[in-house]
Amino acid sequence: MRLLTHNFLASNMKGVSTGYPLGLEVVKSTIKEVELNADFLRGILPKLDWRALAAATSAAGYPDLLPAEQPSEAEFFAEGAAEFEDSPIRRLHRALLEIHIDEGTLVCPESGRTFPIQKGVPNMILHEDEVRA
Amino acid sequence: MPRPEVQAPPEIFYNEVEARKYTTSSRIIEIQARISERALELLALPDDGVPKMLLDIGCGSGLSGETLTEHGHHWIGCDISKSMLDVALERETEGDLLLADMGEGLGLRPGVIDGAISISAVQWLCNADKSSHEPRLRLKAFFGSLYRCLARGARAVLQFYADNVKQSEMLVSFAMRAGFAGGVVIDWPHSSKAKKSYLVLTCGAPSVNTSLPKGKGQDGEACSDDDDDDDSDDDQTVGTYGRDRMKKRQKVNKNNRGKDWLLRKKEQMRKRGRDVPADTKYTGRKRKSRF
Ligand SMILES: C[S@@+](CC[C@H](N)C(=O)[O-])C[C@H]1O[C@@H](n2cnc3c(N)ncnc32)[C@H](O)[C@@H]1O
Numbered sequence: 484m485r486l487l488t489h490n491f492l493a494s495n496m497k498g499v500s501t502g503y504p505l506g507l508e509v510v511k512s513t514i515k516e517v518e519l520n521a522d523f524l525r526g527i528l529p530k531l532d533w534r535a536l537a538a539a540t541s542a543a544g545y546p547d548l549l550p551a552e553q554p555s556e557a558e559f560f561a562e563g564a565a566e567f568e569d570s571p572i573r574r575l576h577r578a579l580l581e582i583h584i585d586e587g588t589l590v591c592p593e594s595g596r597t598f599p600i601q602k603g604v605p606n607m608i609l610h611e612d613e614v615r616a
Numbered sequence: 617m618p619r620p621e622v623q624a625p626p627e628i629f630y631n632e633v634e635a636r637k638y639t640t641s642s643r644i645i646e647i648q649a650r651i652s653e654r655a656l657e658l659l660a661l662p663d664d665g666v667p668k669m670l671l672d673i674g675c676g677s678g679l680s681g682e683t684l685t686e687h688g689h690h691w692i693g694c695d696i697s698k699s700m701l702d703v704a705l706e707r708e709t710e711g712d713l714l715l716a717d718m719g720e721g722l723g724l725r726p727g728v729i730d731g732a733i734s735i736s737a738v739q740w741l742c743n744a745d746k747s748s749h750e751p752r753l754r755l756k757a758f759f760g761s762l763y764r765c766l767a768r769g770a771r772a773v774l775q776f777y778a779d780n781v782k783q784s785e786m787l788v789s790f791a792m793r794a795g796f797a798g799g800v801v802i803d804w805p806h807s808s809k810a811k812k813s814y815l816v817l818t819c820g821a822p823s824v825n826t827s828l829p830k831g832k833g834q835d836g837e838a839c840s841d842d843d844d845d846d847d848s849d850d851d852q853t854v855g856t857y858g859r860d861r862m863k864k865r866q867k868v869n870k871n872n873r874g875k876d877w878l879l880r881k882k883e884q885m886r887k888r889g890r891d892v893p894a895d896t897k898y899t900g901r902k903r904k905s906r907f
Contacts, residue, residue, distance in 0.1 A: 487669075488692050488712040495723040495761065503725055522666040523690070530728045580690075604701055607694075607716040607723055611748045614720050615757060 484603050486539045487579040490532055492605070494591035494598075496613045504535030505598075506590030512543045513583050519565050519576045527579065528559070540578045548574050619777065625745035630676070630697035639677040639703050648735060651812060652683035655733040655773040658801060658816050658829055668730035671765070673718050673774070674737025676700040678709030684733070685710040692729075694718065719754030721761035729765045732772040738815070739776045742783045755786065759794035768820040772796070775814050784813065791817050804833035875900035 494502035533553040540548045554571045564570040589598040589605055596613070598605050620629050630638070638644055661668055667688045672681045675693025677700050684691045691711040695701050701713050716723065719741055741754050762772055778784040788800060796817035804810035816828060878900040882892045893899075 484712045484714075487690070488714075491669075491692070491725050491728045491765075492714075493723045493725050495721045502723065520667055522664075523668075526666060526730075527669065530725075532725075602702075602705055604705070604713045604715055607714055608696070609717070609720050611746075614748075616753065 484584045484600060484605060485580055486536060486543065486582050486584070487527065489539050489584070489589075490536050490579075491530075492589070492607075494589075494594070494596065495615065496591060496594055496596060496609060497615045499591060499593045502591060502593060504532055504538070504592065506588075506592060507539045507542045507584070508588040508590065509543050509584055510586040510588075511584075512587075513585055514577075514581050515583055517580055519573065521560065521565055521572060524572060524575060524579070525560065528556070528575075536578060540582070543582050543584060545578070545582065549578055619779070621740055621743055621777075621779075625743075626674075626740050627696045627698070630700045632699045632702070635677060635697065635699040635703045638700075639679065639707070645679055648679040649683055651735050651775050652680040652733065654803065654812070654832075655680075655735060655775055655814060656683060656687060658773045658814055659731045659733060659771050660829075661731055669728070671722075671724075671729050671732035671772075672711060673722070673732060673734035673762075674740070675704065675711065675713065676737075678704035678707055678711065680733060680735040681709055681711045692724075694722065718758050719749070721757035722765055724761070724765035726764045727767050729770065730767055731770050732762060732766065732774075734772070734774040734776075736775060736777060738774045738787060739778055739783065742779075742786060751786075752790075755790040756793070759790045759796070762817075763794040763796060763819055766819040770819050771798075772817045772819070773814055774817070775812055778813065787815055791815060795820065799828050801829055802831045802834075805831065806833065 489505065489507060492503065492505055494505060496502070531553075534551075537549045537551055540546070558564075559572045559575065561570075564572045567573065583603055584600055585603050587600045589600060590596070591598070598607055600606075620626075623629055659670075665688075667690055670684055670689050670691040672684065672691050672693040675681050675691075675695050676697070678693065681691050681693050681704075692714065693704070693709070693711045694714040694716040695704075696715070696717045698715055701715060704711075704713055718738070738758075741758060742751050743749070744751055766772065774787075776784075776787065778787070784800060791798065796819060798815070798817040801814045801816050803812045803814070810833070879895060882895065882899075
């Protein structure tokens with residue numbers, strides 16, 4: 484699971500009101516490089532929960548990858564920024580699309596219920612008594 | 617062979633053996649790819665070349681998602697069968713996978729998804745596979761959560777196999793109740809094999825174009841003896857229920873017997889030679905209770 488997916492996930496158990504961001508505990512993560520697409524990132528940016536992304540990036544073992552505060556759009560999309568190894572957009576790209584959580588746990592922020600991640604796949608299936616009626 | 621849905625719950629039916637059989641059949645691979653292409657076409661994403669974040673509901677071993685990847689999109693897939701997801705992992709599908717039951721509602725933040733497809737999966741929701749399963753509640757949870765996680769104006773295209781008209785209507789009615797506009801597009805309605813039904817749904821924003829696209833092979837030569845859709849005034853699609861029409865449809869009493877039902881019943885009685893009052897605009901109207 485990529486951190487982009489983690490950023491969009493929520494817990495929808497009975498009794499939980501917003502259910503995100505889900506806590507993330509990481510046992511194993513890997514990096515798989517993919518091509519950067521600035522237009523895709525531009526579309527995603529307004530939907531991101533930045534704090535959750537920064538926290539998840541740290542949890543995955545990259546505490547210095549993202550700043551605590553979200554850089555401005557101008558900083559992200561400055562001319563030629565994507566060419567620089569260390570530019571904000573490169574870092575964002577790495578955080579969202581290249582880090583994969585292979586083994587770990589998701590934690591519902593309200594109920595504390597944990598959801599195991601195995602082979603990169605979170606198990607979000609609820610028990611009968613956790614399903615909203 | 618009876619449909620998988622009537623044989624066993626999905627997580628049991630799609631066990632290791634079945635998941636592998638499913639994903640190595642060149643016939644199935646080809647059919648699923650073709651349906652997925654069509655679903656993506658019906659999704660009508662903006663033609664701007666920018667990759668989108670999509671959802672594949674009941675993604676299985678990733679056959680449908682592969683089509684999304686080929687078109688350059690990112691996707692999140694969810695499925696209730698671990699064996700199917702294991703095959704997806706083996707095949708190194710590009711999408712991120714979740715083990716999840718759509719009938720429990722999708723656990724996603726509001727408004728983050730650009731479009732959703734589901735290929736040959738949502739009909740499972742019409743079954744009660746466990747004693748705790750109430751199809752109506754599961755349909756409500758599913759469509760409600762799908763509506764919430766989609767960006768305003770985004771679409772969902774759900775290809776399904778319904779056992780009967782009732783199931784198809786049930787899917788449509790729960791989608792409408794969740795707030796979607798849209799209806800069912802049927803391709804090749806005159807062919808028992810090629811016929812495919814797509815629930816095409818648009819989320820929110822009444823300004824966006826919510827008219828239904830045309831099904832394929834509608835002007836087919838063969839006369840349709842299996843087409844018994846009597847109240848369809850539109851040959852292109854079946855059940856072009858906009859929100860307004862749905863509101864009317866919901867005017868039914870507790871037993872689900874609205875005007876349409878009444879009219880059909882009266883027609884049946886007439887055919888049997890009974891004396892039945894003529895149909896008027898008052899037929900099936902609610903009467904004021906008198907004291
Ligand atoms: C016929 S397969 C289609 C898989 C894939 N979409 C494709 O085109 O190859 C149907 C899939 O729906 C999944 N499914 C059935 N009920 C489900 C549910 N309640 N939640 C999630 N997935 C479900 C099954 O596990 C199965 O993988």
